[in-house]
Amino acid sequence: MKKIVLFGDSLLAGVMNGEPSDILDKYILDELAGMGFSGYHLVKLGNRGESSSDGLARINEAVDAEGDFVVISFGTNDSLKQKNTVEEFGENIKEIIESFDASKVILLTTGYIDTDTLPIGDNDRQRRYAEKAKQVAEEVGVNVLDLHHHMTVYPKPNEFVQKFDGIHPSTEGYHFLGALIARDIKEKLLAEG
Template structure:
């Protein structure tokens, strides 16, 4: 059975209403099955509250999972809590990516925040971290999903964010994210032939 490793912060844990859930994992698998790619196993290695430096410290865990695809998502805690400067974040992400075969990696950027609810949030800062992730992805040649962009091209991006905290995706947001990840995996599979 092929494996998809979800390696990141709480965004990849399906965090809903203050606790982790399997919602993102279910959406990814359902989307892949619907696209004609059933039979995947998900290895969930997301941890709440982690920064990119925390992720880098446990990168071996993700490498040892031996995924056919690896989704990497860090940056929101770096951005919100200033745990790492933009440059340190970029270096951490680059080192994480270089731990894998580039053809297996999908990098997910930071997303949009509802700053009416997450009053400490700063969408300009989120965009800076998203841009840094995109820059690193281009440098090392991996796929990137610009979550911030995808969320904000819609007229009502707050629908994609939980009213609980203004940070984590809502049910609709996780469905949307699952579809984006599944689409990227499908493109990689089709490119492989």
């Protein structure tokens, strides 16, 4: 059975209404199965409140999981809590990515925040962290899913986030994210032949 490692913050823990869930896992696996790629197992290594520094400190956990694919998501806590500057975040994320075979990595950028619900959020800052993630991904040659872009080009981005906290994806948001991840994995599999 092939493994997909979800390594990151609460986004990859599937937080719904303040609690971790399997919503994202279900959507990724259902989407892959629907495209003819079944038989995958998810290794969930998403921790709430973590910054890129926290992820770097536990990188061995993700490496030891030996995933066929690794989905990496850090940056929102760096941005929200300002734990790391954009430059420090970039250095951390580069070191995290370089711990894996680049062909296995899918990097997620920071997403959109409903600032009416979460006033401490700053979408311009989120965008800067997203841009840094994209820059690093290009430098090291890994696929990147620009969540900030995907969410903000939509006319009603608040539909993608929970009213509960204004930051974690809604049911629709997780479905969208699961589809994006599954599509990226499919493209990697087809490229492998």
